[in-house]
Amino acid sequence: MDPEKCCESGCNPCERDPDKEGPIDLYNYIGGEFVCQSGDEWMNVLEPATGLRFARVPLSTSEDVDAAVAAARKAQPAWGALSVDERAVWLDRIADALEERYEDIASLESRDTGKPISLARAVDAKRSVTNFRFFAGLLREQESEIFEMEDSTNFVVHKPVGVGALITPWNLPLYLLSWKVAPAIGMGNSVVCKPSELTPMTADLLMQVIDDVGLPAGVVNLVHGNGGGAGAPLVAHHDVDLVSFTGGTDTGQKVAASAAPSFKKLSLELGGKNASIVFSDCDMETTVSGVVRAGFLNQGQVCLCGSRVLVEDSIYEQFRDRFVDAVESMVVGDPSDEATELGALISSEHLGKVSEYVEVAKKEGGNLLTGGQPSLPSKFEHGNWMAPTVIEGLSPDSRCSTEEIFGPVVTLHRFGSEEEAVAIANNTRYGLAGSVWTSDLERGKRVSESLETGMVWVNTWLHRDLRVPFGGVKDSGVGREGGKWSLGFFSEAMNVCVKHD
Ligand code: NAD
Secondary structure, X not given: OOHHHHHHHOOOHHHOOOOOOOOEEOOEEEOOEEEOOOOOOEEEEEOOOOXXXXXXXXXXXXXXXXXXXXXXXXXXXXXHHOOHHHHHHHHHHXXXXXXXXXXXXXXXXXXXXXXXXXXXXXXXXHHHHHHHHHHHHHHHHOOOEEEEOOOEEEEEEEEEOOEEEEEOOOOOHHHHHXXXXXXXXXXXXXXXXXXXXXOOHHHHHHHHHHHHHOOOOOOEEEOOOOHHHHHHHHHHOOOOOXXXXXXXXXXXXXXXXXXXXXXXXXXXXOOOOEEEEEOOOOOHHHHHHHHHHHHHHHHHOOOOOEEEEEEEHHHHHHHHHHHHHHHHOOOEOOOOOOOOOEOOOOOHHHHHHHHHHHHHHHHOOOEEEXXXXXXXXXXXXXXXXXXXXXXXXXXXOOHHHHOOOOOOEEEEEEEOOHHHHHHHHOXXXXXXXXXXXXXXXXXXXXXXXXXXXXXXXXXXXXXOOXXXXXXXXXXXXXXXXXXXXXXXXXXXXXXXXXXXO
16 A cells, blocks of 8 residues: 555555444555555445444445456465365364453444444344354364275365455344355465455454464455445456355345456355244244244344244134234334344335335235334434334235345234144245244144245254354345365365376
8 A cells, every 4th residue: 555645545555443433434455454445435324223423434446356366366275285284283272262352242243233233233243253163163163075096096176266256234244244255275276355344343353353363365255345345346356266155135136237247156145024923823922022032033134034924724713813913022222222122224225125025015905913113312313223014915926025134123823724724824935934833843843844834943043053054045146155165165175186096
């Protein structure tokens, strides 16, 4: 970075002062150094709960992307030449250093996303550390794959793919970024990360941790910025070999089109419109609390959220009343308060989009059972708030029943038979996840297998074993990550066939 340009733009990564009052300036991390972006455009990062400025994030350009990809390319051969065990040691070091910043991760994530601090601790901070530990363990456990023939032996070798572009959304910022970085570098790739411009804080924290532990320069790089300025040139870059993208389906289409001409290896984790199917033989208490959690965790801003609840006719009224009572008893408020269960939505634009869906639902004949504006102290008057909302009476074909809303809005539907429940659940372009609630486990399994999704839970939700495949079908994505599926995606399997004497 030209020092004069540094001064002009007010950007100086050498003077990062964690105790500085006021908004924090973030920097790109390229070739083992925090650096300024090539231009002088910044974007304000706002706290969703208050609407106040929290930080400034650089809006990087293709010039910054070029520098990051070049740094990653330079670092990859030496990194890829390390043994799997050596790379696993690095993942453990990152996990240990992240764990020391556990509380920082939780508080930054809560301020940056508007989610409750208790959730940021239990889900975001915990999983970010676990992701590095888990993949370190999995790398060490890998067994050699050898296939004997009468006259030859086949050895399968897993080679790094090269330089990876890792692009992540705002709902689970470090959780999802670490889910990609750990297996990608574990398999010997170098990477360029592009976190969401709305929630860049913990990606910056991860770069600090990576810098502190002394990971070889260029193995992990980060370019901040928006989709058009930084994400698009990264995906299109001629020297990027793979793209792992998590985000919206519309963006996924653009990413797929841009990656296709150069045949980049591609994993797409996209949107969802998931059904929770409640049968009359369910355990009512467990089901109500499980389905409420599935509908509203993280203000309904989890791709796996069960935003459509399908309830068997005979228990519909009973379930609906208990469900609405449970929703109304949720504590909405200050994300930093330990007792808070629901925080703010990510941005005023997103709140506008979610609120618009509620208006559409009314026009589509929906009956609003609960919702509106939560009453909050005045310091939150400019935040992005919405009370958890439940709507009944919509046709399963309506827009609100089939499109991804990605907010605290759940629609209730009745069904008369197993076949009808499955038909309603599958009546969407998405195919990510679902849950089935019944005491008949045979039926639970049967219905699960009829759903056009990548994942289904029976009598639970978001219960995750990191070894299992994760991903969607239809417009919810392409490919699988998780456990050995991640290791497979972030490597090229090569077969060596050796003829015996
Ligand atoms: P988004 O698609 O708007 O943005 C995701 C990321 O892509 C951001 O970093 C953004 O800057 C970047 N981006 C935007 N345009 C780009 C382009 N043309 N080229 C490259 N990158 C570009 O999504 P969002 O609003 O941040 O996240 C919400 C969506 O993510 C929801 O649809 C949700 O269902 C989905 N999601 C899916 C999963 C999953 O595992 N399937 C997990 C979390 C979120």
